[in-house]
Amino acid sequence: MKKINWHTVRLIFVVFVMIFLFAFSLKRNSERKISKIDIKFESNENMFLTHEMVNNLLIQKFGGASTIQKDKVDLNTLEAVLDDHEMIEKAQVFSTIDGFLSTRITQKTPIVRVITDDESYYLDSKGNRMSLSENFSARVPLVTGEISERNCKPFLFLFNEIKKDDFLSKNITGAQIMTSGNVVLTNRSYDYKIVFGKPINVEKKLKNYKAFFQHAIKDTVIKSYKEVNVMFTQQVVCKK
Incomplete structure (x- = not known):
């Protein structure tokens, strides 16, 4: 009777557990709602825009932050919307693991x-x-x-x-x-x-x-x- 290699069995089990946890985490993360919009201006020299104004632009585009899943947010579209604003030189938009929608704004001078x-x-x-x-x-x-x-x-x-x-x-x-x-x-x-x-x-x-x-x-x-x-x-x- 062939002897079972328990080391190999444990290794396979660990690999399956890691795959399961990764898939579970990925699914949970995709279902996470946007919990907060974090807006930061790269310079305080020209404050033509306020946090509220940028926040309203984002909300108008995808609705209330708490009603949309992270994987449904089109970051490129949001950046394009902000870049089209006459007061904005460059915008960067990205989401974080904890459900924040982070926005970095460089205003025109x-x-x-x-x-x-x-x-x-x-x-x-x-x-x-x-x-x-x-x-x-x-x-x-x-x-x-x-x-x-x-x-x-x-x-x-x-x-x-x-x-x-x-x-x-x-x-x-x-x-x-x-x-x-x-x-x-x-x-x-x-x-x-x-x-x-x-x-x-x-x-x-x-x-x-x-x-x-x-x-x-x-x-x-x-x-x-x-x-x-x-x-x-x-x-x-x-x-x-």
């Missing part, structure tokens, strides 16, 4: 606020339009004059350069776009206008203005200037 006769709105770094928010007002330059969504792209490089520079973002408060395409900037500290010209040689012109300001601030005569012209890349021309 406005670089200017455009003011026309009919409306007012923000533009982000890519020229995308953003509506104003009742929750937050961004401290960005106000842009007026001959500008619209259709012709803003030539000026975006200038606006982005101002935004990313710590001194310029604090000093430049406005930009007027003339019919000729020239730009006139305003500053926070003094009454003079900065005649920038067309948005070409942007980096050189801004560098010249910063050098002028750092030198002129040491002299009280800066208060008497009415115009600072940086159109010519080789020099800065001031008028009293």
